[in-house]
Amino acid sequence: MARKALNIGMVGYGFMGRAHSNAYRKVNNFFDLDYVPVLRAVAARNKKKAEAFAYSWGYESVETDWRDLVKRNDIDAIDICTPNDLHAEIAIAAAKAGKMVLCEKPLARTAKEALPMVKAVEKAKVPNLVWYNYRRIPAVSFIQQIVASGKLGKIFHYRSKFLQDWTISPDVPQGGAGTWRLDVEAAGSGVTGDLLAHCIDGAIWINGSIDSLTAMTETFIKKRKHADTGKMQAVGIDDASAVLTRFKNGSLGMFEASRYARGHKALYAFEINGEHGSLGWDLHDLNRVAWFDHTQPSNMRGWTSILVTDGDHPYLGKWWVPGLTIGYEHSFIHTVADFLEGLSTGEKVGPTFRDAYETALVCDAIIESGKTGKWKKVAGK
Ligand SMILES: NC(=O)c1ccc[n+]([C@@H]2O[C@H](COP(=O)([O-])OP(=O)(O)OC[C@H]3O[C@@H](n4cnc5c(N)ncnc54)[C@H](O)[C@@H]3O)[C@@H](O)[C@H]2O)c1
Numbered sequence: 279m280a281r282k283a284l285n286i287g288m289v290g291y292g293f294m295g296r297a298h299s300n301a302y303r304k305v306n307n308f309f310d311l312d313y314v315p316v317l318r319a320v321a322a323r324n325k326k327k328a329e330a331f332a333y334s335w336g337y338e339s340v341e342t343d344w345r346d347l348v349k350r351n352d353i354d355a356i357d358i359c360t361p362n363d364l365h366a367e368i369a370i371a372a373a374k375a376g377k378m379v380l381c382e383k384p385l386a387r388t389a390k391e392a393l394p395m396v397k398a399v400e401k402a403k404v405p406n407l408v409w410y411n412y413r414r415i416p417a418v419s420f421i422q423q424i425v426a427s428g429k430l431g432k433i434f435h436y437r438s439k440f441l442q443d444w445t446i447s448p449d450v451p452q453g454g455a456g457t458w459r460l461d462v463e464a465a466g467s468g469v470t471g472d473l474l475a476h477c478i479d480g481a482i483w484i485n486g487s488i489d490s491l492t493a494m495t496e497t498f499i500k501k502r503k504h505a506d507t508g509k510m511q512a513v514g515i516d517d518a519s520a521v522l523t524r525f526k527n528g529s530l531g532m533f534e535a536s537r538y539a540r541g542h543k544a545l546y547a548f549e550i551n552g553e554h555g556s557l558g559w560d561l562h563d564l565n566r567v568a569w570f571d572h573t574q575p576s577n578m579r580g581w582t583s584i585l586v587t588d589g590d591h592p593y594l595g596k597w598w599v600p601g602l603t604i605g606y607e608h609s610f611i612h613t614v615a616d617f618l619e620g621l622s623t624g625e626k627v628g629p630t631f632r633d634a635y636e637t638a639l640v641c642d643a644i645i646e647s648g649k650t651g652k653w654k655k656v657a658g659k
Contacts, residue, residue, distance in 0.1 A: 281306070281314040283354075284618065287347045287377075289321045289368055290359035291331040292455075294382050294409070298357055299335040301610035308596045309615040312622045321347040344368055348375050355405075358382055361458045362466050366391050369631075373398035378405045380617065384475045385631060387466020389638035389657070396631045407617050407627055408634035410479040412546065414612035416604070417567045419592035420584075421550070421557050422484045430552025436485045436525065437532040438548035440473035441539035445499075445517065452513060454505025461504070462514030470495065470519045470641050470648075474535035476546060478637045479629060481531060485550065488531065488640050490655045491523040495648030498538055521644050565603040635659050 286302060288295060302315035321341040322328040328340040341347045344364075348356060348371050356372035358365055358381040366386045372379045379399055385408055386392035399406040412418055424430065444450070445460060452460035459465050459472055482488065495516040504511045518538055523531035539545070547560035549568075558568035567584045587603055589595040593612050597604050620627035629637075636659040643654040 282312055283316045284313045284378075284621065285316050285318045285352055285354040286357055287319045287321065287341075287350065287353035287355070288317075288337070288357040288359060289344045289347065289364075290361075291320055291322050291328060292359065294359040295320070295331065296335070297411075297607060297610045298359060298380075298409070298614075299337075300607055301614045303336065304611050305614045305618065308611070309618075311615065311618045313618040315614065315618070318353055319347055319350065345371065348372050348377065354378060355380060361464045362387050362471065363464045366395050369395045370398040373402040373404055373406075376402060376404065379631075380407045380409065381631070381634075382409050383479070383634065383637075384466065384471040384641065385634040385638050387471070389635060389642045391466070392631075392635050392638045396635045399631050405617070405621060405627070406631045407613070408629045408631060409610070409613060410476060410629050410634065410637075411609040411613055412476050412480060412561075413483055413629070414593070414609045414616070415561075415564050415606075416592045416594055416608075416612075417559050417565060417586040418480065419612075420567060420586055421559060423592065424557060425484050425550065425552075429554065430550065430557065431554040433485055433525075433527060433529040433550060433552045435530055435532075435551040436481050436548065438477035438481055439534040439545065440469070440477050440547075441535070441542035441545040442469075442473065442537045443540045443542055445537040446540065448499050448502065450502065451505040452502040452511065452515075453507075457505055460502060460513065460515055465515060467641060467645055468495075468497070468515030468517055468519075469535035469537055470516050470644050472535075473537075473546075474519055474521070474533055474644070475637055475641055477533050477535065477548065478640045479634070480548060481525075481533070482633075482636060482640075483629070485525055485527065485529060485531075487526045487636065488523045488656050489526045490653055491521055491531075491640070491643055491647060492651075492653045493519055493521040493644040493647040494651075495519045495645065516645065516648060519644055519648060521647075561606075564606070632659060 317337045321344040355378035518536035521533040549558040556570040
C-alpha cells in the first residue's frame with residue numbers, strides 16, 4: 279500500500295531540529311500509518327551549516343530564509359525549531375499560506391503573542407500541534423490514563439518540578455547561539471517558559487485547568503554579558519520560580535523550576551496524591567511509574583515500581599519486547615505518530631495551539647504574580 283506523503287519544511291537545525299528529524303525518519307519503521315513524512319527542506323541562515331545538516335539527516339534541499347520555505351508549494355507542514363521570539367511570525371505566515379504547523383514549545387514568548395497564532399491556525403483550519411513531548415513518554419501517558427479512569431478517586435495534590443544547574447556561573451553570557459534562553463528578548467521568560475511550561479502542560483493534561491496561583495520568582499544573577507553586543511546588560515529572565523496553584527477540580531498544586539539546583543541536569547518529576555492512591559514519575563528513570571494503591575489490604579500496601587515496557591502500556595506494543603526500555607527521543611517519535619494518525623482520522627491531536635495557549639496564560643500569570651506577590655486568577659483560554 280502506498281503511503282501519502284507529508285512534505286516537511288523545518289526551520290532551525292539545533293537541538294530540536296535533530297530530535298524532530300530523527301522522529302520523522304523513524305516513525306514509519308515502527309508505526310503503521312497512512313502518511314510518511316518526507317524531509318523536503320530545512321531553512322536556516324547559514325547555508326553551509328544548513329547543507330551539512332540536510333546531508334546528515336536526509337533533507338532534499340535548503341533555504342536560507344524561512345519565508346522562502348513557507349512560500350514553497352511542495353511543503354505541507356512547517357516545523358518550527360527556532361528560539362521562541364521567531365515562533366509567532368513563522369507560524370502565522372505558515373498558517374496564512376495554508377500549511378500545517380508544528381511548533382516547538384513554549385508557543386510564544388507571552389500569551390499575548392501566542393493568541394494571534396491560535397487565531398491564525400484556527401482561521402486557516404490547518405492541523406496544528408505544539409511539541410510538549412513529555413506527554414508521550416509512555417510512563418507519563420500511562421499515568422494520564424490511570425487518572426482519567428478515576429482509579430485515584432478525588433485528587434488532592436499535584437506537585438511537579440523541573441530542575442537544572444547550568445547557569446550558576448556569572449560567566450555564562452545571555453543571548454547568542456546556545457545561550458539565547460538567558461536573553462528575555464529571545465526567550466520571553468526564563469525557567470517559567472522553558473522548563474516549568476512542561477510541568478504546567480502535563481498538569482493541565484492530567485489534572486485539568488488551573489484556576490488561580492501565586493508565585494515567587496528570582497533572578498539570582500542580575501547582569502550578564504550579552505553575546506551579541508559584548509556589553510554587560512541587565513538580566514530580564516527568571517532564574518527560578520516557585521508556584522502554588524488551585525486547580526479547578528479543587529486540588530492543590532506546587533510547582534518549581536530552577537537552573538540553580540546544583541547536581542540536577544534535567545530533573546522533571548511529578549507526583550499526584552488521590553483518595554485511593556498516589557502516582558509518581560521522574561525523567562531520570564523515565565520507564566518507571568511509582569504507584570501506591572490504598573485499596574490493597576493494609577498489611578500488603580506499599581509503593582511499587584511499575585516498569586512500563588509491556589505491550590499493553592501506551593506505545594510499547596510498537597517497540598521491543600517486555601522488559602526492554604526506550605528513551606527520550608521516542609517521545610518525539612510518538613508525537614509524530616499521533617500527528618500522522620490524526621491526519622488519517624481527522625481527529626485533533628493535542629496539545630494544539632489552543633491547548634498550549636492555556637499553558638502560556640498560566641506562565642504569564644506566574645511571571646506577573648512573581649512581580650506583584652499577589653494571587654492571580656488564570657485567564658480563560
Ligand atoms: N520540547 C522540548 O523538550 C524542547 C527542548 C529544547 C528546546 N525546545 C524548544 O525548541 C526551540 C528551539 O530550541 P533548541 O534547543 O533547538 O535551540 P537551538 O539553539 O539548539 O537551535 C535553534 C535553531 O534555530 C536557528 N535559528 C535562529 N534564528 C533563525 C532564523 N532567523 N531563521 C532560521 N533559523 C534560525 C538556529 O540557527 C538554530 O539552528 C525553542 O523554542 C525551545 O524552547 C523544546
